[in-house]
Amino acid sequence: MQTQTGALLHQAHMTTIEALQSLEEYLGANRKTPAVDELAGRRLKQLSAILRSEVESHFGFEENHLFKVFIEQGETGIVTMLTHEHRSILPLALQVADLAAAAAQSGFTDATWSEFKDAGAELVEREIFHIQKEEMGLLSAISALVDPEADAELAEVYRREVG
Numbered sequence: 200m201q202t203q204t205g206a207l208l209h210q211a212h213m214t215t216i217e218a219l220q221s222l223e224e225y226l227g228a229n230r231k232t233p234a235v236d237e238l239a240g241r242r243l244k245q246l247s248a249i250l251r252s253e254v255e256s257h258f259g260f261e262e263n264h265l266f267k268v269f270i271e272q273g274e275t276g277i278v279t280m281l282t283h284e285h286r287s288i289l290p291l292a293l294q295v296a297d298l299a300a301a302a303a304q305s306g307f308t309d310a311t312w313s314e315f316k317d318a319g320a321e322l323v324e325r326e327i328f329h330i331q332k333e334e335m336g337l338l339s340a341i342s343a344l345v346d347p348e349a350d351a352e353l354a355e356v357y358r359r360e361v362g
């Protein structure tokens with residue numbers, strides 16, 4: 200059984216996975232520092248916005264609202280594990296988002312491209328792994344632990360705070 204909250208998280212996960220996959224393609228397609236044309240600039244800007252929203256609003260919702268419900272029910276193991284992963288993804292995602300936004304404005308130098316490439320590849324790996332884990336474990340845990348009333352409230356909070 201799918202919950203409203205689970206459906207909203209799932210939607211955001213799919214958007215992020217898509218963005219990470221196109222980041223991976225972009226990194227793989229450019230062995231040397233690429234010129235940033237208008238289309239690439241738009242994509243980098245979009246990537247930056249998706250990454251920021253994922254690690255600021257989406258992670259924030261999970262930690263400040265959803266995980267609280269889990270902790271109240273004594274489900275601390277999954278919360279500790281996922282929160283730990285958020286801590287390791289967040290600074291990396293912001294670094295990639297900042298580099299992408301800067302490159303959208305004024306292109307890459309060899310140094311910023313190399314930084315972007317390394318941080319981006321690491322981010323793709325960590326975040327896809329994290330999302331896969333949530334898709335496998337978290338969504339069914341929500342169905343099991345969150346009653347319909349609490350689900351409707353959480354979904355409302357998500358729409359308000361994350362969009």
Ligand SMILES: [Fe+2]
Nearest residue numbers: 208257261333
């Ligand atoms: Fe998530």
Ligand SMILES: [Fe+2]
Nearest residue numbers: 258261281333
């Ligand atoms: Fe998460």
